Amino acid sequence: MAEKDEWCSRPLDRVYAAVFIDATVVKVRDGQVANRAFYVAVGVDLEGGRDVLGIWASPAAEGARYLLSVLTELKNRGVDDVFFLICDGLKGLP
Template sequence: TDRIVEEMNEWMSRPLDPVYAAIFIDAIVVKVRDGQVANRPFYAAIGVSVEGRKDVLGLWAGTPGQGEGAKYWMAVLTDLRNRGVVDTMFVVCDGLKGLPDSVTAVWPDAIVQTCVIHLLRNSFRLTSRKYWDRIAKELKLVYTAPSVQAASDQFEEFTASWGEK
């Protein structure tokens, strides 16, 4: 395992491309057994190059018992910048409070975009559980539309259909 740890450390410190079209970031909390079982966040960043190539930029293990936090994301984003990422057009992430400020501090010109899954989850909070499947199906027509106009038309249909529900 020492060899694997050494290789992982080398991989996590490798230089990165200076510019990415988009960087997707998210965390997942998993149960980890290390003497005792504890919830531990793992942070991931995936870059999409300007040529469209996807690259896992890094994986970071947070502190056991600590949930996902904007402060830790600031350290992750700073690490990416220190490894050579000068700029990105978009950072796609969840709606974590403080995360857009962390992104802007590292890459001032980046556009912060909430990912579709988190946008859907946020819309579910406003509706009854019995409508979730139908809402997801109808909203998919909006975010998978082939053009801006088609998305706008689908969204108009969605709002007309749902009204005040």
């Protein structure tokens, strides 16, 4: 578990050429069945290398407020600039 926590909080590159963010909604049983969105962010660095920046489980289905917290976490982990942010119809992003 410590290794997972270390990976989830590791510092990220300052600049990415592109960041891809997508979510998939999954039915989760936690006392009752509910829809939860799982977000994945993949960064492409300036040399073309790809890295999974993080995976997050939202407490509900897709939502702008939770997506903002994901982007804030990326910034807090060191990301200063992204040339292209690519998403597929995520609520909260144009």
